[in-house]
Amino acid sequence: MSQTRETGTLGKLMVLLDLVTHADTPLRFTDILARARQPRGTLHRQLSHLVEEGLLELDGDGRYAPGLRLLDFAARSWARNEFRLVAEPHLSELQQATGETVHLGVLRGQSIIYLDKVEGRQPVRMYSQIGNASPCYCTGVGKAALSLLPPETLVDLLAGLSFTSFTASTHASAETLAAEIREIAEQGYAFDREEHEAGIRCVAAPVWSEDRTFIGGISVTGPAYRLSMELLRQWAVPVQLAAARIMEGMRVRLGPRR
Amino acid sequence: MSQTRETGTLGKLMVLLDLVTHADTPLRFTDILARARQPRGTLHRQLSHLVEEGLLELDGDGRYAPGLRLLDFAARSWARNEFRLVAEPHLSELQQATGETVHLGVLRGQSIIYLDKVEGRQPVRMYSQIGNASPCYCTGVGKAALSLLPPETLVDLLAGLSFTSFTASTHASAETLAAEIREIAEQGYAFDREEHEAGIRCVAAPVWSEDRTFIGGISVTGPAYRLSMELLRQWAVPVQLAAARIMEGMRVRLGPRR
DNA sequence: AAATTAAGTTCCAAATAATGGAACGTGAGA
DNA sequence: TCTCACGTTCCATTATTTGGAACTTAATTT
Numbered sequence: 001m002s003q004t005r006e007t008g009t010l011g012k013l014m015v016l017l018d019l020v021t022h023a024d025t026p027l028r029f030t031d032i033l034a035r036a037r038q039p040r041g042t043l044h045r046q047l048s049h050l051v052e053e054g055l056l057e058l059d060g061d062g063r064y065a066p067g068l069r070l071l072d073f074a075a076r077s078w079a080r081n082e083f084r085l086v087a088e089p090h091l092s093e094l095q096q097a098t099g100e101t102v103h104l105g106v107l108r109g110q111s112i113i114y115l116d117k118v119e120g121r122q123p124v125r126m127y128s129q130i131g132n133a134s135p136c137y138c139t140g141v142g143k144a145a146l147s148l149l150p151p152e153t154l155v156d157l158l159a160g161l162s163f164t165s166f167t168a169s170t171h172a173s174a175e176t177l178a179a180e181i182r183e184i185a186e187q188g189y190a191f192d193r194e195e196h197e198a199g200i201r202c203v204a205a206p207v208w209s210e211d212r213t214f215i216g217g218i219s220v221t222g223p224a225y226r227l228s229m230e231l232l233r234q235w236a237v238p239v240q241l242a243a244a245r246i247m248e249g250m251r252v253r254l255g256p257r258r
Numbered sequence: 259m260s261q262t263r264e265t266g267t268l269g270k271l272m273v274l275l276d277l278v279t280h281a282d283t284p285l286r287f288t289d290i291l292a293r294a295r296q297p298r299g300t301l302h303r304q305l306s307h308l309v310e311e312g313l314l315e316l317d318g319d320g321r322y323a324p325g326l327r328l329l330d331f332a333a334r335s336w337a338r339n340e341f342r343l344v345a346e347p348h349l350s351e352l353q354q355a356t357g358e359t360v361h362l363g364v365l366r367g368q369s370i371i372y373l374d375k376v377e378g379r380q381p382v383r384m385y386s387q388i389g390n391a392s393p394c395y396c397t398g399v400g401k402a403a404l405s406l407l408p409p410e411t412l413v414d415l416l417a418g419l420s421f422t423s424f425t426a427s428t429h430a431s432a433e434t435l436a437a438e439i440r441e442i443a444e445q446g447y448a449f450d451r452e453e454h455e456a457g458i459r460c461v462a463a464p465v466w467s468e469d470r471t472f473i474g475g476i477s478v479t480g481p482a483y484r485l486s487m488e489l490l491r492q493w494a495v496p497v498q499l500a501a502a503r504i505m506e507g508m509r510v511r512l513g514p515r516r
Numbered sequence: 517a518a519a520t521t522a523a524g525t526t527c528c529a530a531a532t533a534a535t536g537g538a539a540c541g542t543g544a545g546a
Numbered sequence: 547t548c549t550c551a552c553g554t555t556c557c558a559t560t561a562t563t564t565g566g567a568a569c570t571t572a573a574t575t576t
Binding site: 009012038039040041042045046 | 533534535536537538
C-alpha cells in the first residue's frame with residue numbers, strides 16, 4: 001500500500017504516521033513501540049516531533065491519534081487538484097445518465113486513491129470514500145488503470161502484489177489478473193464482478209492525463225441486484241465517452257503551457 | 259495558521275509542504291526557491307524526499323503539487339476521529355430541527371478546523387468545508403472555542419493574532435474580540451454577525467472533550483436574509499443542548515478508560 | 517547556428533540532527 | 547511500602563542533512 005522508503009529521517013517518521021493512521025483506534029506509546037522497530041528513546045522523540053508538527057495528536061490518556069493538520073493539507077490538495085476539477089462535470093453527467101454512483105480514482109503505488117465520488121440525491125458521507133486507498137487488483141477503476149501501464153511497469157507492479165481474497169471472485173494470482181488486464185486493454189473497459197465487496201458491481205473505463213501524472217479510471221457502481229452484467233455492458237460506452245471527455249479536458253488544460 | 263517549528267528536519271519539510279499546499283496552483287522549483295529560505299541544493303533534496311514519500315507530486319512540467327497520499331491519511335483520520343463520531347448524530351438532529359447547515363469545528367493553533375458539516379437535502383461538496391482551516395476570531399465556532407480557554411492561554415493566543423478584515427464587521431483588534439469573548443463565556447453561546455463572509459450569519463455553542471484534546475464548537479449557519487438575529491437567539495438554546503449532549507457522549511466514551 | 521542565460525541536478529567536506537543505551541521519574545497495584 | 551510497567555530525559559556516538567560550487571540540460575537571444 002505505502003511505498004515508504006523507510007530510510008532517512010522523513011522515511012522513518014512516515015512509517016510511524018502510517019502505523020498510527022492505519023490503526024483502528026488511538027495507540028499508546030507501548031503499542032507503537034511493539035510495532036515500530038525503534039528503541040524507546042528514539043521512538044519517543046520521533047513521536048514528539050510528529051506531535052509538535054500537528055501530524056499526530058496525543059490525548060489525555062497518552063494515546064496517539066492522527067493529527068487534524070492532515071485534514072487541512074488534504075482539503076487543500078483536493079480542492080485544487082486539476083484532474084479532479086476537470087473530471088467533475090463529466091462525473092456528474094454520468095451520474096445523471098445512469099442514476100448510480102460514479103467514482104474517479106487514480107493509481108498511486110499499488111493502490112487506487114479515490115479522488116471524487118458523485119452520488120444521487122441523498123447526502124452521503126463523502127469523506128468515507130474520497131481519499132480512501134483501495135487495492136488495484138479487485139476494483140474496476142484499479143484494473144482499468146493497470147491496463148494503461150506499459151508492460152514492464154505492469155509486470156513489476158504485479159510481482160509486488162499480495163492478493164487478499166475479499167470475496168469468492170477476487171483475483172488470487174498475478175496470472176489470472178494479467179490475463180484479464182490484457183483483455184481490458186483491448187476492450188477499453190473493465191468490470192468489477194463483486195471482487196472487492198459481495199453484492200457490488202461496477203463498470204469502469206481508464207482515464208489518464210497527458211503527462212501521465214494521473215493514471216486512473218472512472219466507474220459506475222451499484223448493487224448487483226440492480227446492475228445486471230447485461231446493463232453494465234450497455235453502460236460501457238457512456239463510461240468510455242465520459243472518460244474521453246475528461247482526457248480531452250486535461251489536454252486543453254495542460255496543453256497551452258508546454 | 260500553522261504552528262510549525264521550522265527547525266529540525268521535519269520542521270523544515272513541513273514548511274515546504276505548507277508552501278506548496280497553500281499555493282493556488284502547482285509551483286515550479288524556482289517559485290519554491292524564491293519563497294523558501296533554502297539553498298538550491300538543499301531545497302532540491304528536500305523536495306525529492308517529499309516526492310519519494312508521496313507527500314508532494316512532481317508533474318511532467320516540473321511543477322510540484324500536494325501529494326495524494328495526504329488524502330489517504332486524512333480520510334483515515336477523519337473516519338476514526340472520536341469527537342466527530344460522537345458528535346455526528348447530534349449534528350444531524352440539530353440540522354433536522356433548524357433546517358440549516360450545521361458545523362462541528364475544533365481549535366488547532368489559531369485556526370478552527372472543520373471536522374464535520376451536515377447540510378439539508380442537496381448533495382453538496384463536503385470536502386469543500388471539512389478539513390478547511392478558518393480564522394478563530396471571525397467565526398461563531400471560533401469565538402465559542404476561545405471562550406473555553408483559560409485566561410492566560412487566551413491572552414497568549416490573542417497576542418499572536420493578526421486581524422484580516424473579511425467584512426465590515428470583522429473584529430479588528432484583540433480588545434474588542436476579548437470583550438466579546440468574555441460575554442460569550444457568560445452567555446454560553448456566540449454569534450457570527452457576517453464577520454467572515456458578508457450575508458452569512460450563525461449561532462454557535464462551545465463543545466469540548468473532557469481531556470481537553472478537543473476544544474471547539476458547533477454552529478447553525480445560513481444566509482442573513484433567512485436567519486434574523488431574533489431567530490438565531492431562539493436557536494441558541496437547542497444549539498447549547500446539542501453541545502451538552504455531545505459532551506455527555508464524550509464523557510461516556512472516554513470515561514470507562516480512566 | 518552559436519552564444520548566452522536561466523533552470524535544474526549532482527557532489528562532498530563540514531555542520532547538524534538523529535540515534536540508542538542507560539539512567540531517571542512516576543503512578544498503579546500488590 | 548514495595549514493585550513493576552510505563553514513560554521520559556540525557557548525552558557521547560553515529561548518521562543525515564547542509565550548502566557552496568561545479569555540472570548538465572533547456573530555453574532564449576544574437
